[in-house]
Amino acid sequence: MAGLAVSGGGIAGLAAALAASRAGHDVTLFSGSTPAVLTGGVQIAPNGWAALESLGLAESARAVSLRLNDITVRALDSGVTLIRLPLDAPYASFDRAALAGLFDTALSATPGLSRHSANLRHIHQQPAGVTLITDDGASHCAAGLIAADGGGGAGRHHVASNGSAGVLQRKVAMRAQVPLDSLPAHFALASSNLWLGRGVHVVHYPIGAMLNLVVTMPASRVVDGWQQRVIPATSPLAVLANADITWVRTPLAMAEAASCWRRGRVVLAGDAAHSMPPHLAQGAGQGLQDAASLAHHLASADDIEAAFAGYVRERAGDVSRIVQKADVSGKIMGLSGPAAHLRDLALSMGGPRLMQSWLAEVWAADPKLA
Numbered sequence: 001m002a003g004l005a006v007s008g009g010g011i012a013g014l015a016a017a018l019a020a021s022r023a024g025h026d027v028t029l030f031s032g033s034t035p036a037v038l039t040g041g042v043q044i045a046p047n048g049w050a051a052l053e054s055l056g057l058a059e060s061a062r063a064v065s066l067r068l069n070d071i072t073v074r075a076l077d078s079g080v081t082l083i084r085l086p087l088d089a090p091y092a093s094f095d096r097a098a099l100a101g102l103f104d105t106a107l108s109a110t111p112g113l114s115r116h117s118a119n120l121r122h123i124h125q126q127p128a129g130v131t132l133i134t135d136d137g138a139s140h141c142a143a144g145l146i147a148a149d150g151g152g153g154a155g156r157h158h159v160a161s162n163g164s165a166g167v168l169q170r171k172v173a174m175r176a177q178v179p180l181d182s183l184p185a186h187f188a189l190a191s192s193n194l195w196l197g198r199g200v201h202v203v204h205y206p207i208g209a210m211l212n213l214v215v216t217m218p219a220s221r222v223v224d225g226w227q228q229r230v231i232p233a234t235s236p237l238a239v240l241a242n243a244d245i246t247w248v249r250t251p252l253a254m255a256e257a258a259s260c261w262r263r264g265r266v267v268l269a270g271d272a273a274h275s276m277p278p279h280l281a282q283g284a285g286q287g288l289q290d291a292a293s294l295a296h297h298l299a300s301a302d303d304i305e306a307a308f309a310g311y312v313r314e315r316a317g318d319v320s321r322i323v324q325k326a327d328v329s330g331k332i333m334g335l336s337g338p339a340a341h342l343r344d345l346a347l348s349m350g351g352p353r354l355m356q357s358w359l360a361e362v363w364a365a366d367p368k369l370a
């Protein structure tokens with residue numbers, strides 16, 4: 001029987017390729033014609049860790065990540081702490097490239113895996129498999145395709161009627177990495193920090209020797225000198241308004257799960273299935289959970305279509321709630337004026353319990369993945 005194909009060289013594609021191999025399939029990975037841009041940090045929450053555990057990578061992941069002790073939410077203007085949520089379950093920050101490197105290392109030691117640096121251009125379904133045409137003109141046969149080629153990839157177009165995932169027009173993320181030794185010592189604390197301002201929020205946490213920094217703000221406010229306008233001079237973050245920091249403007253995905261996750265022998269995973277803005281720090285974690293679920297269903301179902309159907313039954317409903325929650329979280333974080341004042345008041349009154357109950361469903365992992 002032809003092996004399985006996986007498209008996408010991001011976290012979800014690499015994880016899905018490992019999952020399919022672990023389930024006993026020969027795998028051809030089409031990792032895209034341009035190398036994935038894996039810069040900046042990513043936080044992996046307890047659900048992502050459960051998935052790493054079930055894929056056999058938790059130990060190596062611990063070695064390349066920084067365990068974070070708490071999530072602290074503060075007011076950007078005053079520095080007042082609104083909530084401090086201690087983290088008992090595993091929660092850590094990674095350099096994205098290091099997280100991808102774990103999968104690269106595991107995949108290079110996997111027999112029956114071949115990699116092609118090509119984009120899928122056409123996908124043709126047949127009764128017993130798929131024929132895939134890549135942008136270098138080659139044709140490949142496979143028993144099925146796990147399409148993890150992102151919100152704008154060929155897989156999503158083939159499977160879902162809502163085509164490419166959209167990009168938020170009104171909001172952008174400005175990202176930067178700053179050496180920790182150039183900043184006051186408290187920035188190096190093993191903590192995930194969220195600062196809520198008026199229409200703006202800032203997230204930072206350490207990764208290795210660097211501070212990973214994301215400022216989410218209205219696109220209309222990204223003008224020369226935005227840093228000084230957005231980060232008040234009286235804020236404890238004022239040091240980050242330093243003109244020497246190089247910022248990278250990053251578009252944010254809309255919260256938009258695919259209308260359908262499977263068409264015959266093609267199934268979606270990662271952002272291809274569930275693009276969402278990063279306000280819950282869940283996109284990559286959900287991609288890892290997809291892979292763990294695929295490994296389980298591919299190992300236990302009688303055939304590829306049954307395995308894909310089982311995976312979709314398990315994942316699609318759960319993830320669509322998380323996509324919506326990411327959207328709502330972003331709206332709450334982006335409040336301004338009196339609504340922002342009320343938000344801060346409600347958060348400080350609700351405290352860690354409020355945050356815990358908001359995140360409980362998001363961080364819950366399928367018990368059979370552990």
Ligand SMILES: Cc1cc2nc3c(=O)[nH]c(=O)nc-3n(C[C@H](O)[C@H](O)[C@H](O)COP(=O)(O)OP(=O)(O)OC[C@H]3O[C@@H](n4cnc5c(N)ncnc54)[C@H](O)[C@@H]3O)c2cc1C
Binds near residue numbers: 151173269280
């Ligand atoms: C500012 C920011 C912060 C974030 N923070 C977090 C966080 O803390 N925690 C978290 O879990 N998530 C976070 N995310 C979300 C996370 O980065 C994404 O959800 C995740 O990287 C998506 O991975 P993916 O592999 O599904 O898709 P992508 O990373 O988009 O990978 C898709 C891959 O497919 C390839 N490709 C495209 N077209 C084709 C084709 N036709 N054929 C073959 N290959 C193709 C591309 O080259 C690419 O390699 C954040 C996102 C942003 C923007």
